[in-house]
Each structure stands twice: as C-alpha cells, then as structure tokens.
Amino acid sequence: MTELAQYLPAYIQALGVTLWISLCAACGGMLLGFALNGLCGRRGLAFRLWRAYVWVIRGTPFLAQLAVIYFGLPSIGIMLSAVDATLLSLTLYSAAYFGEIFRAAWNTIPPGQREAALANNISTVHCFWHIQTPQAVRFALPLLGNQFILTIKESAVASIITVPELTMTTSQIVANTYSYILPYTLLIVSYWLLAQGVSMSIKTLSHLLRTGE
Numbered sequence: 001m002t003e004l005a006q007y008l009p010a011y012i013q014a015l016g017v018t019l020w021i022s023l024c025a026a027c028g029g030m031l032l033g034f035a036l037n038g039l040c041g042r043r044g045l046a047f048r049l050w051r052a053y054v055w056v057i058r059g060t061p062f063l064a065q066l067a068v069i070y071f072g073l074p075s076i077g078i079m080l081s082a083v084d085a086t087l088l089s090l091t092l093y094s095a096a097y098f099g100e101i102f103r104a105a106w107n108t109i110p111p112g113q114r115e116a117a118l119a120n121n122i123s124t125v126h127c128f129w130h131i132q133t134p135q136a137v138r139f140a141l142p143l144l145g146n147q148f149i150l151t152i153k154e155s156a157v158a159s160i161i162t163v164p165e166l167t168m169t170t171s172q173i174v175a176n177t178y179s180y181i182l183p184y185t186l187l188i189v190s191y192w193l194l195a196q197g198v199s200m201s202i203k204t205l206s207h208l209l210r211t212g213e
Contacts, residue, residue: 004186007186010173014166014170018152021086025090025091025093025094025151026148028087029090029091029093029097030095033096033101050099054099057095058096066089066090066157066160069085070089086155094154105137108139109132113127114131149199152194153191
C-alpha cells in the first residue's frame with residue numbers, strides 16, 4: 001500500500017495529460033476528417049489529394065509522422081513543444097481514420113434519399129444535416145468510439161519525445177525504483193479505465209439517439 005500511495009499521484013497527473021491529449025486530438029481529428037470528407041466531394045483534384053493524404057497517413061507508422069513533425073519542422077523554422085507536436089501529429093493522424101469512417105457511413109445512405117429530397121424542394125444543405133447526417137452518425141458512432149480508443153493508445157508513442165503521459169511516467173518510475181509489476185499494472189489499469197470510459201459514453205449516446213427517434 002505504501003508503494004501504491006507513492007505512485008498514485010504521478011499516475012493521476014499522467015492520466016490527466018493522456019486524457020487531455022487524446023481528447024483534443026480525437027475531437028480535432030474527427031472535425032477535420034468530417035470537414036475534409038464532406039468538402040472534397042467524390043471526384044476532382046481535391047478528392048484525389050484527400051485520398052492521397054489518407055493513403056500516406058494510413059500507410060505509415062504514427063511514430064514516423066511524429067518524428068517528422070517534432071524533429072523536421074524546426075529545420076524550416078517552426079518550433080513546437082513536445083506536447084504541441086504530439087497534438088498536431090495525432091490530430092492529423094486520426095483525421096485520416098475518422099474521415100474513412102465518415103465516408104463509409106455516408107456510403108450506407110441510399111442515393112435515392114437525396115434525389116427524393118430535391119424532388120420535394122428540400123435544399124441540399126437541409127438534406128445533408130437533417131436527413132443524411134442523423135443516419136450516418138448512428139451508423140458511425142461505434143466506429144468513432146473504437147477510433148477514439150485507438151487514439152488514446154497511440155498517445156503512448158508521445159513518450160518517445162518525453163511527453164509526461166502514462167507510458168513516460170511508468171518508464172521514469174521503473175528507471176528510478178527498479179520496480180516493474182506495480183507500475184506496469186497501474187499503466188494497464190489506467191488505459192483500461194480510459195477505454196471503458198469511452199465505451200460507456202458511446203453506449204449511452206447510442207441509447208439516447210435510439211430513444212430520441
């Protein structure tokens with residue numbers, strides 16, 4: 001118990017850092033993925049650039065992307081702290097995955113709905129927000145929750161550039177105390193709690209959307 005009481009304050013602080021980074025990156029990536037998926041359309045140069053972006057991001061490890069931003073940007077005069085570099089890289093990384101989720105969600109909507117809306121003098125904007133979006137969100141919600149959890153796990157890579165999140169904190173405690181079992185147990189429990197929090201939130205939101213119909 002003495003050892004647990006000694007480690008707990010550091011883990012609570014690291015849990016807050018991990019949650020803050022993950023929440024900001026996931027929300028930013030979700031908004032960016034949603035916006036780019038909607039604005040780039042389904043053809044043309046913008047669509048091809050968006051698909052190339054998704055292809056590059058999904059085809060390379062997040063560690064490499066983080067290294068390019070943190071170590072590469074200073075060479076062109078852009079200096080970022082370790083936390084800022086993590087937020088930027090994790091947002092850009094997750095945007096590609098969130099964008100693919102939204103693309104899949106909108107592909108499940110029959111094109112006849114838009115044609116019927118136009119035939120009944122319903123504007124494209126109104127059709128998008130009030131007819132298509134509610135259906136797409138209900139389909140995408142579990143997938144968005146899964147990607148949010150993956151974003152939390154990917155934030156562990158930030159320990160490489162000394163961001164004081166859960167994995168970095170665990171490594172420091174192990175290096176200072178040579179104790180392994182309790183620190184890594186706390187690390188696993190912390191990530192599990194974060195993942196369960198996201199899962200329960202998604203289930204609650206899904207229930208609210210179903211009962212609100």
